Amino acid sequence: MIDPARLRPTNRMHDADPMPTAPTLDHRRFALANAGVWVAYGVLNGLLFMVFAGPTTGMAAIAVLLAIGGYLVTTALRRIAQAGGWLDAGTWALAWRLALAVLVGAAIVQVIVAGGLLLMRDSGLVRFPGDGRGDFRPVAMLGYWLNTVFLLGVWCVLWLGARATRRGRRAELARLHLLAERHALELDALRARLNPHFVFNALNNLRALINEDTERARELVTRLSNTLRHALEHHASDVVTLGEELAVVEDYLAVEAVHYEDRLQVRWDIAPAARSLRLPPMLVQLLVENAIKHGIGRTPGGGVLQIGARVGAGALVVEVDNPGTLDATLQPRDAGGAPGGVGLAYLRARLASDPRHAFALVADCGRVRATMTIAQEPGA
Amino acid sequence: MSLRTLLVDDTRLARAELRTLLAAHPDIEVVGEADDVAPAIAAIESLRPALVLLDIQMPGGTGFDVLDGLAHAPLVVFSTAYDQHAVRAFEANALDYLVKPVAPDRLAAALARVRERIATTGGEGAASTTASATPLGAHDQVFLRDGERCWFVQLAEVSRIVVDGNYARVWFRGTSVLLTRSLAALEARLDAAMFFRANRNTLVNLRHVQAIDLSVGDGYDLTLKDGATVEVSRRQARELRERLAL
Numbered sequence: 001m002i003d004p005a006r007l008r009p010t011n012r013m014h015d016a017d018p019m020p021t022a023p024t025l026d027h028r029r030f031a032l033a034n035a036g037v038w039v040a041y042g043v044l045n046g047l048l049f050m051v052f053a054g055p056t057t058g059m060a061a062i063a064v065l066l067a068i069g070g071y072l073v074t075t076a077l078r079r080i081a082q083a084g085g086w087l088d089a090g091t092w093a094l095a096w097r098l099a100l101a102v103l104v105g106a107a108i109v110q111v112i113v114a115g116g117l118l119l120m121r122d123s124g125l126v127r128f129p130g131d132g133r134g135d136f137r138p139v140a141m142l143g144y145w146l147n148t149v150f151l152l153g154v155w156c157v158l159w160l161g162a163r164a165t166r167r168g169r170r171a172e173l174a175r176l177h178l179l180a181e182r183h184a185l186e187l188d189a190l191r192a193r194l195n196p197h198f199v200f201n202a203l204n205n206l207r208a209l210i211n212e213d214t215e216r217a218r219e220l221v222t223r224l225s226n227t228l229r230h231a232l233e234h235h236a237s238d239v240v241t242l243g244e245e246l247a248v249v250e251d252y253l254a255v256e257a258v259h260y261e262d263r264l265q266v267r268w269d270i271a272p273a274a275r276s277l278r279l280p281p282m283l284v285q286l287l288v289e290n291a292i293k294h295g296i297g298r299t300p301g302g303g304v305l306q307i308g309a310r311v312g313a314g315a316l317v318v319e320v321d322n323p324g325t326l327d328a329t330l331q332p333r334d335a336g337g338a339p340g341g342v343g344l345a346y347l348r349a350r351l352a353s354d355p356r357h358a359f360a361l362v363a364d365c366g367r368v369r370a371t372m373t374i375a376q377e378p379g380a
Numbered sequence: 381m382s383l384r385t386l387l388v389d390d391t392r393l394a395r396a397e398l399r400t401l402l403a404a405h406p407d408i409e410v411v412g413e414a415d416d417v418a419p420a421i422a423a424i425e426s427l428r429p430a431l432v433l434l435d436i437q438m439p440g441g442t443g444f445d446v447l448d449g450l451a452h453a454p455l456v457v458f459s460t461a462y463d464q465h466a467v468r469a470f471e472a473n474a475l476d477y478l479v480k481p482v483a484p485d486r487l488a489a490a491l492a493r494v495r496e497r498i499a500t501t502g503g504e505g506a507a508s509t510t511a512s513a514t515p516l517g518a519h520d521q522v523f524l525r526d527g528e529r530c531w532f533v534q535l536a537e538v539s540r541i542v543v544d545g546n547y548a549r550v551w552f553r554g555t556s557v558l559l560t561r562s563l564a565a566l567e568a569r570l571d572a573a574m575f576f577r578a579n580r581n582t583l584v585n586l587r588h589v590q591a592i593d594l595s596v597g598d599g600y601d602l603t604l605k606d607g608a609t610v611e612v613s614r615r616q617a618r619e620l621r622e623r624l625a626l
Contacts, residue, residue: 196462197437201391204461204480208397259391300416300439 033162034074037155042067058117058128065116066148069109074155077101087163098156106148110141194231195289198255199224205258216258223254242309242316243275245284249307252285256292263302264292274309277316279374280350286343287320287370295322295368315356316374326363347372382409383494386429388420388446389413389459390438394480398433398459401487408491417441421449429454431494433478436460444525451569452516453523453532455497457490501534515571518587524550526557535574539588539604541566543581554606576623578602579613586623 046063053059081087086097114136120126121134128134202224209217230248257264288307296302303323310317344361351357356375361368385408389395395413402408411427414420417440424432424446432454434443447453458477476490501519516522518536525531531552538552541563548563549556559566567575567583578584584602591603600612600620612620 200461200480201394204397204482205391205393207481208393208400211400212393212396258393261392297437298439302439 030078031075034078035071037158038067038071038074041070041151053129056129057126058121058132058134061117061120061126062113065113066109069112070148070151070155072112073105073109074152074159077105077152077156078159102149102152102156105152106145109148109152110145113144114141194228199228201259202255209258220255220258223251226251227255238280239278240281241275242270242277242279242284242318245279245281246270246275246309248282249285249288252288260292260296260302264296265302265304267304267306269306269308271310273311274316277311277374277376279316279318279372283347283350283372284318284320286347287318287372290343290370291320291322291324291368295324299323312373314376314378316376318372318374319369321367321369323366324363324368325366326361326368382407383431383491383498384409384411384427384429385431385433386411386420386423386427386454387413387433388415388423388438388443389433389435390415394435394459397480398482401482401484404484405488405491407495417445417449420446424450424454430498431455431457433457433459444523444530447523448525450523452520455494455521456523456532457494516569517571518574524552524557524559531557535570536585536587539585539606540608540610541575541583551606551608576616576620578610578616578620582610584610592624 042063045066046060049059049063080101081098084097086094089097117126117134118136121128202220206217206220206224209220227248230251253264253266257266284307288305291305296305306319306321308319308321348359351359351372351374354375356373358371358373360371362371363369385402387395387398387410389398392415395415399410402410408431411429412423414423416438420432420434420438423429432446434446434456436443436458437460443456443458447456459480459482460477461480476493478486478490516535519534521532521534522538523530524533533550533552538550540551542549542551543563544558546562548559548561548566550559563581563583567577570583574585574587575583576586584604588604588606589602590605593601593603595601595611598614599617602610602612604610
């Protein structure tokens with residue numbers, strides 16, 4: 001039985017992608033970290049200025065304005081980079097865009113700093129060391145700008161590095177989720193194939209048959225062994241031929257025939273050309289098991305199980321037809337049998353890998369018919 | 381004393397296997413077989429077995445459906461190939477359950493419990509072969525089911541039965557279960573010497589009455605062993621006095 005909670009990590013994986021679903025949280029976290037960086041930078045700068053140029057209001061203003069300018073420009077830079085999809089572009093495309101952004105950004109920072117300083121100086125709020133008017137010559141401005149270019153360059157490297165680290169951690173987490181989910185599904189599939197009800201009933205029948213008909217008892221041991229061996233084998237291949245799949249089904253039905261006796265009549269209608277066509281393993285087996293568990297097994301007196309296969313237009317068409325109702329097929333048994341919905345969910349999941357595959361379950365006049373269409377690769 | 385036993389399993393080979401295993405127990409007399417819910421109910425009603433070996437999953441329903449269809453339950457040992465769910469539901473209440481393939485010593489142990497149960501209930505109880513018109517005695521057991529939980533309850537354990545809408549609520553062992561039958565229908569099946577109609581809504585098991593107090597008017601208040609109190613109407617008070625020879 002598949003626990004629905006196990007399927008949830010799939011959804012969580014989408015949450016792990018920061019861009020589309022959790023942007024506000026990401027923006028807030030970034031804003032906080034970035035503000036921390038620039039406050040620290042401002043404080044450090046202020047201390048250095050005080051030590052090397054003496055404590056003046058002008059130098060303090062430079063430190064503060066540089067930090068504010070840096071914060072505003074880097075915040076804008078990140079927004080623009082994200083909105084423009086720079087991070088999804090190639091390494092060089094990202095590099096030259098960032099370089100250009102750093103050059104322009106540094107200029108904007110200097111405009112903010114110089115503008116603010118000139119305003120404050122002319123209104124007498126601050127004084128610079130030396131003549132008190134500060135150095136605003138073009139050559140000095142060029143030096144300040146180059147300094148800021150270097151500063152923003154370092155910021156970009158740190159930003160991209162932190163981002164890559166976080167991305168990597170999330171990818172690793174998502175990979176582990178996926179792995180855990182796949183293991184859970186494999187375990188469910190194994191458990192379903194080793195259906196204990198089937199196994200213990202077969203063994204019980206075997207006990208009775210040993211007294212009644214030793215030849216049939218020996219045959220039952222062979223058929224049951226084949227079925228169990230096949231269930232335990234790991235399916236390395238992703239596809240089998242219909243012929244291979246039907247060999248498994250025949251063994252399984254031979255075991256069930258001992259259990260149901262004349263309540264189970266199997267009619268085969270397999271087109272010879274269909275036997276070499278390919279399909280994912282265990283799907284026909286799953287349909288036949290369902291037909292017996294929810295159809296034959298729940299119909300007093302049993303009935304006819306029809307298994308048909310033919311070649312459609314570029315596809316293999318398999319039909320399994322049994323007495324019963326859709327309700328019985330889809331509802332769990334009230335006395336705790338495995339619900340029928342799980343096997344069909346697994347089948348639908350397998351078929352979802354190719355949009356040309358199809359599956360239909362139709363009830364009509366006390367019978368249920370499952371039709372599975374498996375598109376064939378043209379080259380195969 | 382031979383134990384009349386019915387085998388219920390939808391698979392012929394499973395029934396054959398049970399017969400083979402039961403051959404080792406000469407006191408077990410297999411009186412019949414049934415392969416589905418409806419035939420099992422019919423066979424129990426007509427053959428009146430003391431013991432039923434009952435499969436849980438059958439084409440027409442479950443072993444519980446068989447018991448639901450009976451006026452009173454015979455002694456039952458369940459059998460199942462693999463049914464954790466049902467096994468859980470019955471661990472506390474069923475006489476026993478067996479898993480298939482049945483191990484001979486497990487079957488012997490289950491049968492020993494059956495014999496012990498019959499000995500303690502005086503060989504009467506579930507082994508009764510009386511017609512359905514005869515009221516059920518103190519040691520007769522009924523099968524009660526509330527969703528997933530099931531109980532076999534001897535009538536001696538039932539303290540009272542109270543009207544609940546169109547149905548009746550049975551109180552036993554400090555818990556209760558709703559039965560989809562009317563109080564009047566239940567009363568007709570019960571022994572009048574044991575169950576007393578205290579008022580319009582309530583049947584009381586007189587063996588569970590702990591104290592009787594006078595109440596307003598000419599009635600009484602009964603206090604039961606489980607602490608519940610039941611009012612006896614004035615009309616029924618005279619009846620109660622006669623019954624208890626007060």
